[in-house]
Amino acid sequence: MAEARRSWREVRDAIRADILSGRLSPGDRLPRDEDLARRLNCARSTVQRAMQDLSQAGLVERRRRGGTRVRPDPVTRATFDIPITRHEVEARGARYGHQLIRAAELPAPPAVVAAFDLHSPERTLYVEALHLADGRPYILEERWIATRTVPEIRAVDLTRISANEWLVLNRPYSRCDLRFYAIQADPRVARLMGAAPGAALLVIERTTWIGSEPITTVRAITAPGYQLQTRT
Amino acid sequence: MAEARRSWREVRDAIRADILSGRLSPGDRLPRDEDLARRLNCARSTVQRAMQDLSQAGLVERRRRGGTRVRPDPVTRATFDIPITRHEVEARGARYGHQLIRAAELPAPPAVVAAFDLHSPERTLYVEALHLADGRPYILEERWIATRTVPEIRAVDLTRISANEWLVLNRPYSRCDLRFYAIQADPRVARLMGAAPGAALLVIERTTWIGSEPITTVRAITAPGYQLQTRT
């Protein structure tokens, strides 16, 4: 059948076409790598490379000894890049600025303790700040920082560098949970954001850990009209 | 120095630690794979595997002949799985239902033509449908389907299977653009969703193509309180 050697992309595309065209259905088992390699006239490592890609894309599931199966519930998998807010603003060609609204050492409220996956209370630094693009409100962030994990943050001048930027640059994280939802601007948020009271705002919530130690959780309230889109 | 052979994960973690700790700064160039391999006591292919991972995670950028550099603008990269709505509802333990509100062949409005990256007008099937969880509104979708690319859709009984599910199962796509934002429910949407007028709703907009041919663009308006989160 096939004569020319196939590249891993060709192998991937061939299998993907089989799945997407319905020749393979969700839940179906695929031949083992070695058989596919023989059939497609390539090395097993090439099939492996193709499968690695398909697996990461969420199209197939692989298990040792269990073989490879078409994912039973097809999904659309999307990847987003969330940059440092300053970079995001500057990439839009706007002038970046930020205002520290409040910084205070507080015990973590129950919602934050829950977000951190903890039971016991946690000492936190609460930081509220407004990111500006060309002087106009861009993102309002309400942030809790676990001072036990990040004690140095207390020595940082948060009027000079935003907690967002300092943390991303200085605190590696091993786990990051993200959540998106919509809220209506309450009077206070509306005033800070220069939005109409009741306006619909996209919220990006992010919590990070290093190992099992919580670092920070932040509620980023975006300005009216803000859109988040997949990288191209 | 190092004696034990390193696995690609160890190599990846070592390099990642160098980046995140600041020993390597954004924009810095890394040694070439071969030197890293010698230094870390492993094969070049192992370094290659580690770099592949770091590159996909957005931590480094690699170019042939240009070498490897730490990405100049650090980002948080997040991956979402957007399942078929029926699966999503059922995974929450709820009973799925859906109602076809309207289906009509219409010329694509300008916004849709733009979303499809086209200039000329396009014949579309407009479909409006409501997805239900336990009988309650879950997602309202407004969808335009390019009938030139997907003529078979006209023969599908959209009261029996949702356009969402039919398309995902029958129409492979090669490109998918996603966009999230918040809207306020206008009176009609509020009535359909059983929400208060003016409620903040998360909208997921998705456009797919096969090759350069548009398939569909959909505006999925979610019920109040809907949250989208990264897969765990």
Add this chain to the structure above:
DNA sequence: ATTCATAATATGTGCGCACAAAACATGTCA
């Protein structure tokens, strides 16, 4: 100085091999 062909170099791909590790199957023993 500018343009263009050419060389040098780092990453990307592919192969074949060997062994590791997970997960499932089987059979033994109580």
Add this chain to the structure above:
DNA sequence: TGACATGTTTTGTGCGCACATATTATGAAT
């Protein structure tokens, strides 16, 4: 029957090699 050890199967990892490919650097010719 049930718990547990053992074997088998499939994917995962690692190595070393050769060559492909993209990109930058070099230098010649105008």
